Amino acid sequence: WSFQAVTKATQKLPANVEDILEEAFLREAYVIRNYVIPAELRVNTDQTQTVYQQGNKATWNKRGEKQVGSIGKDEKRAFTLVPLISASGELLPFQAIFQGSTDASCPSKSSPFYQEAKELGFCIEPSKTKTYWSTMETMKSLVNDIISPYFERKKRELNIENPGEQRSIWKIDCWSVHKSKEFLSWMKTTHPNIIVIFVPGNCT
Template sequence: LDWSFRTTTRAAQKLPENVEEILTEAALREAHLIRKYDIPAALRVNTDQTQTVYQQGTNTTWNKKGDRQVPAVGIDEKRAFTLVPSISASGELLPFQAIYHGATPASCPDRKSPFYTEAEQLGFRLEPSKSDTYWSTMAMMKSLVDDVIAPYFECKKNELGIEDPDNQYSIWKIDCWSVHKSKEFLSWMRTTHPKILVIFVPGNCT
């Protein structure tokens, strides 16, 4: 089986009993929207959020046999930021958003950091959370949509030569994060970006 002894990293996630049904319904719902509104691959984007630990530790290491105390560097490291990547169904990677815990740009990478200028030219958004966490907030989601997602869709509509770009729908697939599902955010999306259809990756199915 090509197995090896491993140290567990987390409890196994329990999938819903009807996971196949849930995923099938989600796929059919998305297919229906694509067909109904004639949405090309370039106008379908999936966004994720991932915690990025600055110094990833581990609870295993090599040490002398018999020692009762086995130290490891970084095992208690908690500092991290949130990376928010997006990619279209046509395979185009959108500019990243990175969210850092803090109230000012001083919490973000220094402008003199290696490759900072390149990241800036690529449209990356390096933003302080202005909250008590580095996870995405309502304000950060608005920034992502206004500065990355919506501009990408508008640019692609022009590139694709859409006859009536103002009435062309796009699909944005996101996960079931509490902010994403909130009435406040979804109402804002319907009001501010009515041609972007928000759909969700089914919860507890990944």
């Protein structure tokens, strides 16, 4: 720990945060027990902004200098990284979303470790919007190309007796796209055996 400058207001937790978390825990435990869902079939994801060049609001400089430069202070370029992990501790391939309309907005195929990332199943795609945030379409590709194939593979490895009936859990936060009627309806229609569970809002 060290003394640091304050950069943002602390997010306020709900007054009844302990009750909310207890209810969420019991709800998830109920689903796991009733549908007999093993740890391998429970996945959590989160979107995170990844800035290309992290800047800093402070740096070492000669005492008394009025103008102090810092590398990356004006850097605002970023992409969205979506890490995924199962309750059994297995790391799934990541999804990376870059601002732009075509694959030219994504890292070049000649970039270091690009081929290794693709061989590991990483999904690297353009947002096809003016931002780099996840969209309805990138969420669909996340499920279709990474999450669903992972669940199906695990069902085979676990020798699930009725894989077509086996439920899985996907735990995500209360982001607007996640909770939209369009996305949840698509999930129920396209992936009815994946149960979506939300992390309570303002509790992360």
